[in-house]
Amino acid sequence: MTTEAAALRAVQGTAARPPGELTDTLAGLMCEGGADAVPDVARECARHALLDWACVALAGMREPAVRIVARLHDPQWEPSVGLVPFTGPSAPWAVLVNGTAGHALDYDDVNSRMHGHPSVPVVPTALAASALRGCSGRQLLDAVVLGHEAEALVGEQFGGAHYANGFHATGTIGTFGAAAAAAHVLGLTDAQARHALGLAATQAAGLKCMFGTMAKPLHAGKAAMNGLWAARLAQQGFTAAADGIEGAQGFAATQCTGLREAPVVSERWAVQDTLYKYHAACYLTHSAIEALRALLARTRLAPEDVERLDVHVPPGHDSVCNIAAPATGLQVKFSLRHLMAMVAHGHDTADLDAYTDALACDADLVRWRERVQVRFEHLPSAKGARVELHARGGAVHAHYADVGVPREDLPAQWRALVAKGRAVTRGVLAPGRFDALVRCIETLERQPDLLSLHEAITT
Numbered sequence: 001m002t003t004e005a006a007a008l009r010a011v012q013g014t015a016a017r018p019p020g021e022l023t024d025t026l027a028g029l030m031c032e033g034g035a036d037a038v039p040d041v042a043r044e045c046a047r048h049a050l051l052d053w054a055c056v057a058l059a060g061m062r063e064p065a066v067r068i069v070a071r072l073h074d075p076q077w078e079p080s081v082g083l084v085p086f087t088g089p090s091a092p093w094a095v096l097v098n099g100t101a102g103h104a105l106d107y108d109d110v111n112s113r114m115h116g117h118p119s120v121p122v123v124p125t126a127l128a129a130s131a132l133r134g135c136s137g138r139q140l141l142d143a144v145v146l147g148h149e150a151e152a153l154v155g156e157q158f159g160g161a162h163y164a165n166g167f168h169a170t171g172t173i174g175t176f177g178a179a180a181a182a183a184h185v186l187g188l189t190d191a192q193a194r195h196a197l198g199l200a201a202t203q204a205a206g207l208k209c210m211f212g213t214m215a216k217p218l219h220a221g222k223a224a225m226n227g228l229w230a231a232r233l234a235q236q237g238f239t240a241a242a243d244g245i246e247g248a249q250g251f252a253a254t255q256c257t258g259l260r261e262a263p264v265v266s267e268r269w270a271v272q273d274t275l276y277k278y279h280a281a282c283y284l285t286h287s288a289i290e291a292l293r294a295l296l297a298r299t300r301l302a303p304e305d306v307e308r309l310d311v312h313v314p315p316g317h318d319s320v321c322n323i324a325a326p327a328t329g330l331q332v333k334f335s336l337r338h339l340m341a342m343v344a345h346g347h348d349t350a351d352l353d354a355y356t357d358a359l360a361c362d363a364d365l366v367r368w369r370e371r372v373q374v375r376f377e378h379l380p381s382a383k384g385a386r387v388e389l390h391a392r393g394g395a396v397h398a399h400y401a402d403v404g405v406p407r408e409d410l411p412a413q414w415r416a417l418v419a420k421g422r423a424v425t426r427g428v429l430a431p432g433r434f435d436a437l438v439r440c441i442e443t444l445e446r447q448p449d450l451l452s453l454h455e456a457i458t459t
């Protein structure tokens with residue numbers, strides 16, 4: 001076991017958790033000493049998460065859902081070239097708006113251990129807390145690492161039952177990650193951290209039936225805002241049940257089948273397992289997209305050459321990304337059949353402007369998607385997909401893809417995220433300003449404060 005893994009194991013604990021021990025572990029993470037075990041590689045991964053969230057949120061500020069949320073607070077609000085500033089008494093509202101923007105395009109990162117999108121609740125909350133208290137770049141990165149870790153610990157203890165029961169983990173489990181990140185930056189005591197967890201537990205919400213609507217990104221914004229409220233209220237002496245997660249009629253008892261008897265112990269920090277999107281659709285569709293792209297590149301078949309397309313995916317995809325006949329651009333992001341038609345016809349699934357209501361009703365795509373059959377089966381990976389292309393004339397071509405494997409080449413991942421960020425912020429940030437943002441995040445660990453970062457993303 002590496003030194004880094006041993007330090008993480010000490011943070012996680014290895015014994016079966018009696019009632020209250022998950023709260024004990026989370027409270028330990030949230031307090032100021034929680035970052036003592038964070039290694040440099042985790043901070044490097046946190047920089048990646050910060051860059052990706054910032055760029056996707058900046059691109060999302062012009063979305064109708066964000067405009068509606070922002071104008072509830074300021075009826076005169078208009079999207080500018082930056083995020084809503086995190087300073088002053090409006091900080092919680094800024095977190096809500098910026099958090100909603102970060103998920104409005106459904107282009108933000110994912111993490112299998114929390115069963116959702118880890119950065120969108122955590123990063124804006126940590127930024128708001130840093131504006132309230134002030135902290136260094138290293139402290140912000142530590143907060144992002146610990147927020148991801150808290151989400152993973154809760155997500156792993158709940159298992160997949162919470163998500164399978166219809167709860168959107170980004171909205172529910174993300175609230176705990178947001179509270180953990182804010183608590184760390186604000187310097188909460190152990191007792192305050194426990195109250196913050198109770199306050200997070202009683203506010204956490206989000207339903208999967210909202211996928212394909214404006215309510216889904218609102219889950220992320222609310223998780224971020226509620227996490228900030230939880231930490232700030234606890235800091236001021238506001239109390240809540242200390243066993244809000246594990247207790248009778250608590251979060252675990254009411255929103256899943258209870259906690260696992262023993263912890264899931266990992267030798268990697270959760271932020272190291274964060275996956276990034278390179279298609280602007282639900283992440284569970286990405287393996288199928290990659291598989292079909294590989295098949296078309298290999299066979300050079302045109303759309304009219306395909307008689308039938310069988311998309312084999314795990315059963316859990318049915319309730320997430322299997323909208324059979326999407327009527328809006330938002331719903332297209334959760335429609336395997338329509339996305340397969342887009343790929344077959346050469347549409348760029350990474351293009352944010354591709355997902356329009358007109359595209360959902362495109363006659364050629366609507367006709368072609370009737371050739372697509374989505375079939376459910378257990379595959380080697382919960383995020384994998386096998387696509388079988390039945391060509392006219394009888395030939396059958398198949399390809400399996402799995403986008404659920406974290407990238408180990410971190411410099412290559414950074415370059416890919418810079419390229420993605422440049423693309424999604426085109427028309428939002430001038431090239432020089434984007435380059436300045438990249439340089440700021442690249443050197444964040446050496447910065448004594450966050451003034452440059454806040455200026456780069458909000459003005």
